[in-house]
Amino acid sequence: MSEQTPVVVIVDAQTPGNVGTIARSMKNFGFSELLLVDPPELDPDGEAYGFAGQAREDVLPNARETTFEAVLEAYHTVGFTAVTNEDETSHVRFPFKTPRELAESLAERSGPTALVFGREPTGLHNEELAQLDEICAIPASESYPVLNLGQAATIALYELRNVTLGETQLPDRTGSVADPADVERFHEHVAQFLESIEYAPEKRAKTQRLVRRLLGRAKPTGQELVTLRGVMRQAVTRNRE
Template sequence: MSGADPGTEPNEDSAGEPSARRKPVVVVVEPETPGNVGTIARAMKNFGLTDLKLVNPPELREDGEAYGFAGHAREDVLPNADEVTFEEIVENYHTVGTTAITGEDDQSHERFPFKTPAELRASLKTVDAPTAIVFGREGRGLNNEELSQLDEVCSIPADDDYPVLNLGQAATVLLYELRELTVDETQLPDTEVVRAAEPDIERFHEYFGDFLASTGQREHHREKNALLMRRLLGRAHPTEREIHSLLGTFRKATTKLEHADHLAAKYDEPVYPRE
């Protein structure tokens, strides 16, 4: 295992401008359980990180817990992990220490002020620097002396009765929140919605108005429900397929209601119950 390396400079495009932000490295200080190291490596793999650095780690055997918990990270992240000293990380990186226990005010300088993972993401998004996310021990975390040497402090909001997360869980939550900085593409499909054409949406509102009339509602109720539907679709941004499906459904419902009225009149039967 080699020592701490702040990494290479980001790539430059043809204009000489940086084209990619350097991704953070992940540092685990004195982990006690190989399985947690493997879990962290797996989370790194999930969220586009590859550079794992370990301070005084336990033995990580290829047939042991670490590799068993690492998933596909056993192929690259874990075997390429560097063993480093805490001092090397402090000297070479902009450091973010993680802690579950924070200071409540500015009298606790080691643990206050602190950022939530979302706030940390917003902060790191505006700069490019060799950055290290530093996690502490399973049972005790980072101590005050260590935190005082780090540049920033991050804490995951949790229930006040039990705010301490398992080391692997904490790393997974934090790296998930930072994914906008580390993952270019995900397995999820494009989430942008193409809203149906406005004439089709207006045609739906006409059909819905006919449906309301066929139900026999009083006019002021029909007007209120028509407005509620307009507001609902305004928020929902229906797609072309969705609006066409709704059009067909309400058209058929209106036809059936009108047919029921016709049969009731033809055979002098009572109409179906109305309000």
Template sequence: MSNSPDPDRSVETDTTADDTRPLTRSPPAVAVVDAQSPGNVGTIARAMKNFGFEDLLLIDPPDLDPDGEAYGFAGHARDDVLPNATELTFDELVSEYHTIGCTAVTNEDDRSHVRFPFSTPAELAIRLPTVEAKTALVFGRERIGLTNEELARIDEICSIPANAEYPVLNLGQAATITLYELRSLTLSPEETQLPDVDRVRAPEPTLERLYDQWEALLAELNHPEEKRAKTMRMVRRVFGRADLTTREANTFLGLLRRATERPDEQAETSADDS
């Protein structure tokens, strides 16, 4: 592990209104306070790798043996995120970073500001891109998380919405969910593995042929004529919301054509083929 934070790692460079001073925004670092399990540290490092985060900060970490549990759980993060982690004290963390403490237990009102107010990870994903500050997401121990004394020294609070009867998540789970929600700070859509970000809707002539075939099927089924217009409006709205691709529309079109064929015509075709 390295011994000092890297404040200069950034993902975006912009300029101010007068274009005289470069503006850099770095994605948040991930800080883990007093983790007891090396496996949880490895799990968090792996989640960081999954969602594009690089800077891992460790306060009072367990022994991270390269042949042990942490590296075994880290996946490909064993090559960079985990060995490049920075060890520092809690005092250094709160003095050098804008800190966001992650906790499952929050106050219900504003009578105490130790755990209130708080943001959800999704709300942070909207706000943090506009903030120019060296930021760290702070996760606490497996059993008790962050103490009230530690939370009192942290700048803001984040909490994952969960079942009120059991809101406490495993340390690795909490970090993974939070980093997933904040992935827009580190990854553009083009950098994820998901293809077809923009759906390509089937052209209108193809969809109109599909609707014509639906009308033919309704007639073939002797659907009450006075109900056909209303049924077709429903069909159009269902398929309209679905944004069918060309392949999907053609598949449905073929199925409807087969379904519209008269049973006696199918029987005649089978007899001719035999």
């Protein structure tokens, strides 16, 4: 594992399924080393492995048990908690970073880092939070800011994915913009279409300008222009019948 890749620490998880869920999220977003403080029993035939997906093959079976004190000694620690109604006078949780802000700062630091997630019912205790180097909180509704342990870890690891995976390249979701020559042929087709349907001659030039402006903003693909030309051809055919 690269020194730049943070380890994930789960403290006193009560539910094996949440451990499996976090392991799966780690696999999704490029994290591989899982440390467990006071873990529940992780039966290979139980819910932890059932929830882990493909992480049952590497992340979960390679998880190591450790102590909270050992994590403090070996890593730069980031604790995760909910945003509460406390203010800047409560030094346990303030100041804090959001996961996105944390991603930016971790990308610039060197040395081993541990992302520390707490127990289901209460999260990390204030005494534990006070010993960590940084606090990260996931902003949520003021009326119900508490997140499930596995849910919180999944959100955080997703936001931190650039630390492990780099800038994720998404496939082109828009298609390639039509060639300028195809666009001009389309405008010629529009002129022929207006003539074919006996559109008012005095309005044709203005209408063609409007169509040109519209296509300029829309940046249509070649396939979209082919479809529109097909619609116009069919309209002309129906008009002649």
